[in-house]
Amino acid sequence: MWKLIVRRTLITIPQIIILSILVFILAQAMPGDALTGLIDPNIDPATIEAMRERLGLNNPWYVQYFDWIKGVIQGDFGQSFRFKMPVSELIGDRMINTLWLSLATLILTYLIAIPLGIISGRFNDTWLDRMITGYTYIGFAAPLFIFALVMLFIFGFQLGWFPTSGSVAPGTEPGTFAYFISKLNHLLLPALSMALITTVSTVQYLRSEIIDTKQKDFIVTARAKGSSESRVYNRHVLRNSLLPIAAFFGYEITGLIGGTIFIENIFGYPGMGELFLSSISLRDYSVMTALVLLFGLAAIIGALLSDIILSLVDPRIRIK
Amino acid sequence: MNDVLLNIKNLKTSFRIKDDYYAAVDDVSLTVRKNEVLAIVGESGSGKSAFAFSIMGLHTRAKIEGEIDYKGINLAKANANQMKKLRGNEMGMIFQDALSALNPLMVVGAQIDEAILLHNPKSSKSLRKKQVINLLNQVGIPRPEKTYDQYPHELSGGMRQRIVIAMAISNQPELLIADEPTTALDVTIQSQILDLIKELKETIHAGIILITHDLGVVAEMADRVAVMYAGQIVEIADVYTLMENPQHPYTRSLLNSIPTLNEVKEELHVIQGVVPSLQNLPRTGCRFAARIPWIEESAHEASPELHEISPGHYVRCTCYKDFYFPEQAEEERNYVAN
Numbered sequence: 001m002w003k004l005i006v007r008r009t010l011i012t013i014p015q016i017i018i019l020s021i022l023v024f025i026l027a028q029a030m031p032g033d034a035l036t037g038l039i040d041p042n043i044d045p046a047t048i049e050a051m052r053e054r055l056g057l058n059n060p061w062y063v064q065y066f067d068w069i070k071g072v073i074q075g076d077f078g079q080s081f082r083f084k085m086p087v088s089e090l091i092g093d094r095m096i097n098t099l100w101l102s103l104a105t106l107i108l109t110y111l112i113a114i115p116l117g118i119i120s121g122r123f124n125d126t127w128l129d130r131m132i133t134g135y136t137y138i139g140f141a142a143p144l145f146i147f148a149l150v151m152l153f154i155f156g157f158q159l160g161w162f163p164t165s166g167s168v169a170p171g172t173e174p175g176t177f178a179y180f181i182s183k184l185n186h187l188l189l190p191a192l193s194m195a196l197i198t199t200v201s202t203v204q205y206l207r208s209e210i211i212d213t214k215q216k217d218f219i220v221t222a223r224a225k226g227s228s229e230s231r232v233y234n235r236h237v238l239r240n241s242l243l244p245i246a247a248f249f250g251y252e253i254t255g256l257i258g259g260t261i262f263i264e265n266i267f268g269y270p271g272m273g274e275l276f277l278s279s280i281s282l283r284d285y286s287v288m289t290a291l292v293l294l295f296g297l298a299a300i301i302g303a304l305l306s307d308i309i310l311s312l313v314d315p316r317i318r319i320k
Numbered sequence: 321m322n323d324v325l326l327n328i329k330n331l332k333t334s335f336r337i338k339d340d341y342y343a344a345v346d347d348v349s350l351t352v353r354k355n356e357v358l359a360i361v362g363e364s365g366s367g368k369s370a371f372a373f374s375i376m377g378l379h380t381r382a383k384i385e386g387e388i389d390y391k392g393i394n395l396a397k398a399n400a401n402q403m404k405k406l407r408g409n410e411m412g413m414i415f416q417d418a419l420s421a422l423n424p425l426m427v428v429g430a431q432i433d434e435a436i437l438l439h440n441p442k443s444s445k446s447l448r449k450k451q452v453i454n455l456l457n458q459v460g461i462p463r464p465e466k467t468y469d470q471y472p473h474e475l476s477g478g479m480r481q482r483i484v485i486a487m488a489i490s491n492q493p494e495l496l497i498a499d500e501p502t503t504a505l506d507v508t509i510q511s512q513i514l515d516l517i518k519e520l521k522e523t524i525h526a527g528i529i530l531i532t533h534d535l536g537v538v539a540e541m542a543d544r545v546a547v548m549y550a551g552q553i554v555e556i557a558d559v560y561t562l563m564e565n566p567q568h569p570y571t572r573s574l575l576n577s578i579p580t581l582n583e584v585k586e587e588l589h590v591i592q593g594v595v596p597s598l599q600n601l602p603r604t605g606c607r608f609a610a611r612i613p614w615i616e617e618s619a620h621e622a623s624p625e626l627h628e629i630s631p632g633h634y635v636r637c638t639c640y641k642d643f644y645f646p647e648q649a650e651e652e653r654n655y656v657a658n
């Protein structure tokens with residue numbers, strides 16, 4: 001099993017290298033370079049040329065690539081051209097915000113998906129199941145940003161239950177309880193809006209997994225042993241259907257990346273997704289490339305996590 | 321006879337297809353005694369599994385009519401709680417496909433352990449472990465301690481079937497139902513598993529219902545045989561009578577279709593066609609008539625019933641007397657002509 005995990009982890013190395021090369025090419029293809037954000041464009045071209053030489057910007061591409069990589073590994077993504085500050089500093093806080101938002105969304109996703117999936121799978125073809133599958137169809141059909149706008153309008157503006165933008169109320173002291181509550185309060189509506197939509201695929205997956213497991217021969221064996229119906233469900237059906245759901249977890253992360261971009265913008269939540277769209281519209285290229293790299297990394301790690309979890313929970317994979 | 325373990329009367333098991341019920345087991349009556357092996361033979365689709373599942377109460381959506389008397393309890397009417405206590409305890413079942421019958425995510429030891437625990441909730445973990453190891457020994461697993469912690473996919477087909485058997489006998493059942501226990505296995509493994517079941521027959525003294533479509537297995541294992549066609553018993557007798565003196569056209573066709581080494585004409589005897597599906601089954605008149613078209617319409621009984629033609633030998637309908645194989649008739653004609 002450990003062999004498998006090590007091997008699977010090693011595969012991420014070439015993935016990360018390819019990602020970094022792609023991002024580097026992307027960065028090169030964009031107008032401007034590391035210098036653009038640093039200096040006043042009105043200085044004399046000869047001075048600029050001298051600085052370019054000093055910063056290594058006239059070196060062949062592979063030398064530049066390694067220089068860039070060295071910087072990235074040390075957390076140096078260059079300078080934001082609009083905010084006039086290091087990209088890493090700019091991203092730092094927002095990354096934390098996005099992590100919280102993602103975590104809250106994940107928790108809500110599972111809190112919704114597990115009971116609904118179980119009810120719908122166990123009592124399939126009853127009216128309860130039909131209501132739940134009805135909800136999942138709506139979830140599949142409704143575009144996330146429109147749904148989020150509706151949520152924001154109703155709960156944020158009309159009912160005023162939640163703040164309509166930001167990640168924390170201005171003036172609250174970090175570290176206090178009030179600060180924590182305020183953070184949570186700002187998180188809740190965007191996280192719930194996203195979870196309500198993204199959870200539907202997990203609900204459907206769990207439902208069909210349960211329906212499928214119910215018809216397996218080993219369920220008949222469990223009954224033939226003298227298990228009560230509740231034991232058949234808890235011991236055999238649920239266990240065997242929940243494990244594949246655990247493996248879904250990593251892919252949820254990938255899905256979250258796309259989700260946060262929409263959600264953070266609609267809710268004015270200062271996270272990476274919001275920064276990403278604004279950096280595109282402001283043509284803040286160094287910020288953009290740094291974010292693309294981070295999103296890519298998250299996706300690679302998500303897939304890695306999925307495979308590791310799956311190999312931990314499913315003995316049939318463990319052996320290979 | 322008070323050694324009767326199971327007394328089934330007019331059992332009818334129907335499945336709902338669209339808006340109607342169709343009987344997969346239709347008016348089956350038979351008995352199983354202690355210490356005997358009753359074989360149920362029939363082609364695929366003749367309702368053998370549906371019959372076994374009815375006894376064990378494993379059908380989730382079927383209408384069960386008639387009486388299944390097990391030691392004074394009518395299993396057809398028993399409630400979930402009563403059945404739960406009997407299943408896996410007094411009645412054990414061995415399944416055809418051991419790989420799918422075992423939970424892929426549980427080590428096999430834990431699966432046998434569960435079977436014991438369910439009926440001995442107060443037993444200690446260590447005692448049960450010992451019992452499981454003993455059972456694994458009993459079913460001929462070479463390294464029980466190691467096997468205990470293995471997953472089904474790590475074992476060979478024969479070993480898996482032994483696990484399923486160990487599970488079925490873990491609480492010394494009085495009634496053991498084996499639903500085609502060897503069909504999924506290689507020939508050499510088949511005979512090992514059959515030997516094991518034979519051995520168990522001597523040690524656990526259970527009544528055994530052995531479901532198979534292999535008449536070789538029947539000849540080797542059974543005390544009595546019930547032949548099933550399209551949900552009905554067409555002939556029932558002790559194994560010698562049935563093998564030596566089969567009466568019903570279906571039984572004779574089955575026996576004829578066993579390939580023998582020096583038989584060149586064997587192909588000629590294999591009965592054409594298959595068991596009709598539930599919805600297409602003729603519900604009036606004889607169900608087998610369609611597969612022996614050379615027999616005249618008038619020879620068939622309108623509503624064939626089981627008749628006892630000699631003590632313990634039952635045959636459905638009386639017109640078996642007029643039955644012949646087509647090539648037999650031809651031979652006779654040739655004989656007369658020459």
Ligand SMILES: Nc1ncnc2c1ncn2[C@@H]1O[C@H](COP(=O)(O)OP(=O)(O)OP(=O)(O)O)[C@@H](O)[C@H]1O
Binds near residue numbers: 365366
């Ligand atoms: N749950 C069910 N719902 C509807 N029809 C069923 C169901 N189970 C079995 N049948 C039908 O009942 C008939 C008898 O099936 P059964 O599985 O008992 O046959 P069998 O004799 O065990 O065959 P095999 O040798 O292939 O195991 C078949 O026509 C089958 O399609």
Ligand code: SF4
Binds near residue numbers: 609624
């Ligand atoms: S009526 Fe009798 S002879 Fe004719 S097919 Fe049926 S059982 Fe056989």
Ligand SMILES: [Mg+2]
Binds near residue numbers: 368370499500
């Ligand atoms: Mg069957």
